[in-house]
Amino acid sequence: MQPINLKEKHISTGIFQSIFPLSLKASASRTVIEYLQEVNFTLFQLDNLDMENAFYGGFRLNHSHIAQYFLPLTANILFPNAQLDKGFQRYSKNINVEGRFIREQAIIPFTIHSIDIIACPFSVAFLSIRTEIRNISFTQAIEFTDFLRKIKGKTPNVEISFDGSAYPSIISFLVNRFCPKLPSFYNNDEVLFLERENMFVHSLLSTKDSDPIELVDLYRFGNLCGYDSTGKPYVNTNNLEFISKSLHEWTYDRFAPTTNYLIQQDCLVGLTTTEIMSDECSKTQRFYGFYYYAVLLSLFHKTVLLKISYSYSVIHIEQDKQKIESLLYQVNSFMSNYFYTFYPITSEGQEIFQLIRKGFGIEQLYANTKEILFSLVKYEDNNVAKKDSLLLLVLTLYTVICGIFSMNLFTHDLQGNIKWDHFKSYNPFEYFAVFIVFSGMIVVFTLAIQGLTQEINNRKNRKKWVRKTVWSSKRKL
Known part of the structure; x- marks a missing residue:
């Protein structure tokens, strides 16, 4: 078999959005937002038209088109009207930092335009980085993307440099420079489960070549x-x-031959032979708007479903009763509030959204979560049934025995002024009747106190669960 003849292409413009999921402490729901405001992050709102040009390095995002792209229920979650509305609270910062990617083959200058930190329900957050490169070879763009997605660790003979200082990764530079206290909000119990070696990278590259985009180009980049x-x-x-077979289910060629998209587990790449314009155009609208939020939404679903699976795996079924109730509430809250149909309005949006969900394996994770829900509900039903049966048995025995003994043996001695000397002359059956009556009263009072205590605890726990699953609410909980 003859080797594939690779023809090096020239990349005139490449824009990237790197997305990293975070798991935050439940108690950090408000404090992390306060911290972002302290370090001069700005709340993103669609009705603020000044933000259309604020974070994209000269590219423009039409907010009205974004609002019309998604169904109303979806848009309310993605673009809440105010800081206290439930949904995705996006805080952005325009930084425009110049850096250099240094490796043996080349030194590649790049620009970081802005960063987003999106606070989401279920103590999930995303750190998003917007980067741009110009005038490099196709293979250099691949190498840059490979390094861009790394969370930590040094690659031999490769580094990035900002103002003459070297850093092991872009994310380490950004966190240290612009939000150094962000790691203090991480949930360390879940960081290991969420920790990945690579970020998800959403990229769009213009080859500006007369040669068409080939499948091998998509395959190499993916x-x-x-x-x-x-x-x-x-x-x-x-x-x-x-190559053709492996890409068949994962490519989106509606705009071929000029533009092709490929979705993989860790990337969504678009290759185009036309120029990426700095003013408003359909490609940048998709990249910074439609596809970006489709990726964010799918990553949110994937992350929450993984968190639910992780929480289920560490539960001790006979000991963690409260954790089971909390997990049941989370699963039901997620499925009813955030996992309903999130389709965009257009057929194109529905197609790419389905492809992204397929690349993330959302349906399989969802099926696993439904099995978890069924298992927990079945266990809870069995557990409640056993408790109810035992309680019914105890109360029935008390009722029967009290009916047989107490009414006939000693209750007449409790009328009027009680003559305590009479109790000394009781026979064993009468003493037994006394024990049954008063122990029954103690049982009833104990059950009442337990029920009241449990109801108070349930109300407190529900407030905590609501804060965790909703993230923000107009109601003071």
Whole structure:
């Protein structure tokens, strides 16, 4: 089989949005927003038209088009009208920092335009970074993307530099420089479960070439096949038929041959042969608007479903009664409030949204969560049934025995002034009747106190669960 002849393309413009999911402490729901305001992050709102040009490095995002792209229920979650409305609270900061990506093959200058921190329900947040490169080779763009997505750790002979100082990753530079206290809001119990080696990278690259986009180009970018050990561009297969089959279900070619999209587990890449204009155009509207929020929404669903699975896996079924109730509430709240149909209005939006969800494996995670819900509900029903049966048995025994003994043996001695000397002359059956009556009264009072205490605790717990699942609310809980 002949090797694939790779033709190096030139990238005139490449824009990137790197997204990293975070798990926050439940108690940090308000304090993290207060902190972001302290470090000069701005609440993003669609009705503020000044923000259409604020965060995209000269590109413009039409807010009215974004609002019309999603169904009303979806838009209310993605774009809440105020800070105290439930939904995705996006805080953005325009930074425009110049950096350099340094490796053996080349030194690539790039610009970080802005960063977002999106606070979401269920103690989930996202850190999003907007980056731009210009005038580099296609393989260099792949290498840059591979490094851009790394969370931590040093790659041999590769680094990034800002103002002459080297950093192991872009995210470490941004957090240290612009929001150093952000890690203090992390939920350390869940960080290990959510911690990934790579961010999700959403990219759009203009080749500005007369040659059409080929499947091998999409495959190389989706699988990050940059330079080999000898410093030459490579692809990890020589079988064009294999490439065609592997990309068949994951490409979106509605705008072919000029523009093609590919979704993978860790990336959504768009390759276009036309120029990415700095003014308002359909490609940048999709990139910074439609597809960005479709990715965010799908990542939110995936992250919450994974959190639910993780919480279920660490529960001790016979010990963690309160955790079981909390998990049941979270599952039902998520499915009823946030997992209803989030389709965009247009057919194009529905197609790309379904492709993104398929790439993230949302349906499989959802099926697993429904099994968790069924298992928890079945366990709770069985547990409640056992408790009710035991309680009914105890109360029935007390009722029967009291009816047989107490009314006939000693209750007449309780009328009027009680003569306590009479109790000394009781026979064993009468003493037993006394014990049954008074122990029954103690049982009833104990059950009443337990019920009242449990109701108070349930109200307190429900307030905590609401704060965790809603994230923000106009009601003071």
